[in-house]
Amino acid sequence: MADAAMQMAPAAETRLQIAGLDAYYGESHVLHGVDIEVRRGEVVALLGRNGAGKTSTLRSIMGLVGRRTGSIRFDGSETANLQPHRIARLGLGYVPEERGIFASLNVQENLMLPPMIKAGGMSVADIFALFPNLKERLYSPGTKLSGGEQQMLAIGRILRTGADFILLDEPTEGLAPVIVQQIGQAVRRLKEGGLTMILVEQSIHFVSTIADRFYVMEDGHVVDHLTAAELAADRERLVTYLGV
């Protein structure tokens, strides 16, 4: 907890500042006035039930929703009107909920697909050290991997690019406990390595050990905000929102 308090110190610079964000898919209005701030080196978790707007928030940051209004400032520059490929080039890496492994590409091609966007990305050897399973399946079609391996591949290919702000959407969804542990360890090591992350999760158990701060979403609104210390002191507060 001491670590979390350190990173909460006001000295840490703001990397992402979302203010008054509204987002739409066609006629449906999915985000209402969302405000979120993420500072350098933090892991921020978005919690909430299915359909609360967590994934839409990540997709809005990447410019992947139909229409959005409000402000999304990343490292000081406004991104709300940029195309997704321009946003990615600022140093953002997106690991989508459905993992997005390409069936017509083998594991190696999937891994090498995202172009380098910043210096300081992981080498392929480092990625294999983090996720040894991938090395053995290099020439299998990407979608022949197990769910856990696909998740590792989806995370690994983003780490190669040098993106230093990672959006992770439900990385543990539908995975066996032993794989969840492995993914958890990997995410912790990335945090120690200084990456900034937004982590969308339904499982408090998984994120409570990793995240520094928590935003709770409901029906497209941010309804609460807790630090790790506040969560540790009052776990019941979250349980009411998530209904677990």
Added chain:
Amino acid sequence: MFELIGIPPQALFGQLLLGLINGSFYALLSLGLAVIFGMLNVINFAHGALYMLGAFVAWFLLQYLGLGYWWALVLSPVAVGAVGIVIEKTMLQRLYKLDHLYGLLFTFGLALILEGIFKHFYGVSGQSYTTPDLFKGGTNLGFMFLPYYRGWVVVLSIAVCAATWYAIEKTRLGSYLRAATENPRLVQSFGINVPVMITLTYGFGVALAGLAGVMAAPIYSVNPLMGSNLIIVVFAVVVIGGMGSIFGAVVSGYLLGLLEGLTKVFMPEAANIVVFVIMVVVLLLRPAGLFGRER
């Protein structure tokens, strides 16, 4: 020499060669259609008109600039590709958000306009385009006579199809293309400029049609209707091979050309419909096509 069930070998192999030539054009054109469909989800009805444009550009180059076949082989696909890029950038791009049907209708209209313009200025009788000197004449292989130019068309078509297949299936650029075909938004979120990729893909696809047009110029006359005569069969080929399958488009192009040739020998009256009969059968038994994946 030997005879097969009363068919003289000259006739048999002659028709097979003719089938292979037709197949070469089917393959080049359906390859371009498959590449475009995979990336844009647009059935490019202007493909035949752009093939015709490729042949006319070759004829213009010779007529007005004195630039012969070899120049045309390079410049004409570049010109047609550039026309394609302009079409995609200024018009086609606006239709992606709508139903696929609009892309089809738009390209169909474009084909009619292009053909109409060329018909107005050049009539339908056709302009002749001479075979390049290097490939004049032919050789007697014993069982058949092989005109050199036709041999060249088959070789060049196979080489271009194989190179395109290799570039798409085995290179890094090709992996971008395959990935963007599956999930363009995600590929764009990796920092790849997908809209530009789409534009270039359309340009490349129609450049293949332009190349086929140049190759066809010395064989068929350069005629405003040459594209619409061919493109209907090519669409049948694409449906048989499977929409969006690169390999399927190429292989079914050659096979159906050969099959048409064979039908001309054994049952000439069915030669013009055999491809369509196969299309119907394939659609009934395997709607995604022989090499296609169900979407």
